Amino acid sequence: MADSESPKPRTDFIRDMIHADQAAGRNDGWVITRFPPEPNGYLHIGHAKSICLNFGLAEEFGPKARCHLRFDDTNPTKEETEYVDSIEQDVRWLGFDWGEHLYFASDYFEALYGYAMQLIEKGLAYVDDQTPEQIRETRGTLTSPGTDSPFRNRSVEENRDLFARMRAGEFANGAKVLRAKIDMASPNINLRDPVIYRILKAAHHRTGDAWSLYPMYDFAHPLSDAIESITHSLCTLEFEHHRPLYEWLIQNVDGLPGQPYQREFARLNLTYTVMSKRKLLRLVKEGFVNGWDDPRMPTISGLRRRGYTPEAIRVFCKTIGLTKFNAVTDVALLEHALREDLNRRALRAFAVLDPIKVVLENYPEDAEEFIDCVNNPEDEASGTRPVPLCRELFIDRDDFMEEPPPGYHRLRPGGEVRLRYAFCIQCHEVIKDESGRVTELRCTYDDATRHGKKPEGRPKVKGIIHWVSARHAIPAEVRLYDRLFTVEQPDAMEQDFTELLNPESLTVVTTAQLEPSLAEATVAQRYQFERLGYFAVDAVDSKPGALVFNRTVGLKDSWAKQMAKA
Numbered sequence: 234m235a236d237s238e239s240p241k242p243r244t245d246f247i248r249d250m251i252h253a254d255q256a257a258g259r260n261d262g263w264v265i266t267r268f269p270p271e272p273n274g275y276l277h278i279g280h281a282k283s284i285c286l287n288f289g290l291a292e293e294f295g296p297k298a299r300c301h302l303r304f305d306d307t308n309p310t311k312e313e314t315e316y317v318d319s320i321e322q323d324v325r326w327l328g329f330d331w332g333e334h335l336y337f338a339s340d341y342f343e344a345l346y347g348y349a350m351q352l353i354e355k356g357l358a359y360v361d362d363q364t365p366e367q368i369r370e371t372r373g374t375l376t377s378p379g380t381d382s383p384f385r386n387r388s389v390e391e392n393r394d395l396f397a398r399m400r401a402g403e404f405a406n407g408a409k410v411l412r413a414k415i416d417m418a419s420p421n422i423n424l425r426d427p428v429i430y431r432i433l434k435a436a437h438h439r440t441g442d443a444w445s446l447y448p449m450y451d452f453a454h455p456l457s458d459a460i461e462s463i464t465h466s467l468c469t470l471e472f473e474h475h476r477p478l479y480e481w482l483i484q485n486v487d488g489l490p491g492q493p494y495q496r497e498f499a500r501l502n503l504t505y506t507v508m509s510k511r512k513l514l515r516l517v518k519e520g521f522v523n524g525w526d527d528p529r530m531p532t533i534s535g536l537r538r539r540g541y542t543p544e545a546i547r548v549f550c551k552t553i554g555l556t557k558f559n560a561v562t563d564v565a566l567l568e569h570a571l572r573e574d575l576n577r578r579a580l581r582a583f584a585v586l587d588p589i590k591v592v593l594e595n596y597p598e599d600a601e602e603f604i605d606c607v608n609n610p611e612d613e614a615s616g617t618r619p620v621p622l623c624r625e626l627f628i629d630r631d632d633f634m635e636e637p638p639p640g641y642h643r644l645r646p647g648g649e650v651r652l653r654y655a656f657c658i659q660c661h662e663v664i665k666d667e668s669g670r671v672t673e674l675r676c677t678y679d680d681a682t683r684h685g686k687k688p689e690g691r692p693k694v695k696g697i698i699h700w701v702s703a704r705h706a707i708p709a710e711v712r713l714y715d716r717l718f719t720v721e722q723p724d725a726m727e728q729d730f731t732e733l734l735n736p737e738s739l740t741v742v743t744t745a746q747l748e749p750s751l752a753e754a755t756v757a758q759r760y761q762f763e764r765l766g767y768f769a770v771d772a773v774d775s776k777p778g779a780l781v782f783n784r785t786v787g788l789k790d791s792w793a794k795q796m797a798k799a
């Protein structure tokens with residue numbers, strides 16, 4: 234992937250470490266990373282950070298480098314093929330390619346079972362008959378050591394026999410587990426004989442009923458890395474305390490194809506949203522949002538549907554960099570990257586969300602003309618388009634005020650305003666319905682003000698507004714979004730996070746009128762509705778003749794202001 238959008242070359246502790254490994258000739262210079270999602274939900278922007286890191290390293294350190302996509306599918310009760318498909322689609326959409334290196338931890342179940350047997354043979358694992366509660370209670374605390382299980386010293390033969398019978402399905406769920414035999418007094422609780430296999434009679438999305446026991450994540454993950462000859466296993470900080478167990482397994486299992494090591498970086502947290510799949514699943518299941526791809530969700534599929542570009546997400550991930558301390562990133566930074574990208578690529582267009590009709594009394598009844606409008610001032614090659622204009626127009630209700638406050642430069646009774654790219658108009662009469670709501674403005678236009686001309690001796694016209702020809706306009710639904718939550722860190726509050734949802738996160742506007750060129754709008758193209766923000770066609774609900782647009786982001790960049798102040 235060409236990385237022309239790269240903000241600036243960066244280095245960080247992970248890249249420094251990989252350079253050092255290469256300089257030392259480790260792994261014959263190879264860099265093999267992996268992105269290991271569990272297929273129990275859709276990917277979110279936090280996962281994008283990990284994807285950009287792992288696949289990004291494979292691009293930067295090539296040609297002796299690659300990144301695997303591995304589904305960590307060791308928990309059959311929560312995993313589904315729907316999630317596998319969406320994850321593959323999202324990684325591809327972000328612009329990354331795993332080539333032939335698509336793997337499933339479930340493909341290693343036989344190998345992992347063999348490695349567990351090997352630990353039993355070496356006296357490094359045992360079958361424990363204690364209940365999960367007893368195991369928890371005897372694990373000890375941060376300040377006191379754990380106590381040995383009465384089953385800790387079973388003979389190798391007995392362990393071998395019991396483990397084989399666990400596989401054969403002889404015992405009930407929870408009746409027995411396999412534990413690594415490490416050190417019940419270790420200061421690191423993860424080393425106090427961690428459970429590495431549990432009995433679970435559940436059908437798996439890929440292996441069906443073949444297994445009635447499943448490996449635990451802490452066992453399956455390092456050994457899957459080793460099976461794939463991963464060199465650098467990068468994960469988030471929560472796993473730092475699991476690193477000694479990772480290393481213990483890599484050291485104590487013989488015959489592994491690779492010798493990976495684990496390093497940790499801070500996960501991405503964003504303001505005004507939640508990022509754990511468990512919470513996102515609740516929002517979906519309890520109907521707070523309209524599915525995983527709801528444009529308010531921080532999921533990759535939600536951001537895509539809202540109109541985010543993969544380029545903006547990649548630039549954002551690069552900008553935030555890698556650190557070793559957890560923090561919350563201002564969502565304005567993500568929006569800033571998005572605006573920068575959309576400003577370059579979006580086609581400009583006119584749209585009126587809440588129309589008031591304007592009648593140009595001195596414009597001939599059945600005449601029409603086409604005004605040349607610039608498609609994208611950032612990209613000369615995109616040219617201009619002819620936008621029709623006639624005697625009747627729509628302008629946005631916001632652009633007219635009967636009794637405006639000082640400093641209001643748009644239309645008012647008796648006042649003048651410029652119609653962008655066309656000419657100035659003056660308002661003579663305000664027509665209202667019985668409720669007092671403005672329904673029509675009677676105006677005249679001034680031919681001498683075409684093409685931005687400012688005839689001498691006329692009062693200066695400060696305001697410029699957008700417009701749509703009423704006779705040519707096409708109707709559309711427009712969805713405006715606000716923050717999904719009302720507080721910056723919904724996770725950090727006492728209430729359940731669902732109580733902090735923003736009731737105004739979605740506004741559906743059914744009255745919009747668009748310039749006719751937008752009849753041909755495509756999902757792939759991004760638009761700037763002049764003065765209103767960036768918009769994208771909704772890929773799910775939009776139909777020809779019944780267009781639906783999502784506002785991707787507004788035009789104003791509060792982050793830029795913050796940066797300027799700093």
Ligand code: ATP
Nearest residue numbers: 269270271279280282283468469500501508509510
């Ligand atoms: P969640 O906490 O949202 O449920 P998870 O860690 O359970 O996520 P996995 O499918 O196991 O989800 O994650 C796949 C990879 O993505 C892991 O390597 C994980 O460390 C990384 N990852 C998950 N969330 C984030 C995040 N917020 N920031 C950076 N990396 C993340």
Ligand code: MG
Nearest residue numbers: 270271305450
């Ligand atoms: Mg996980």
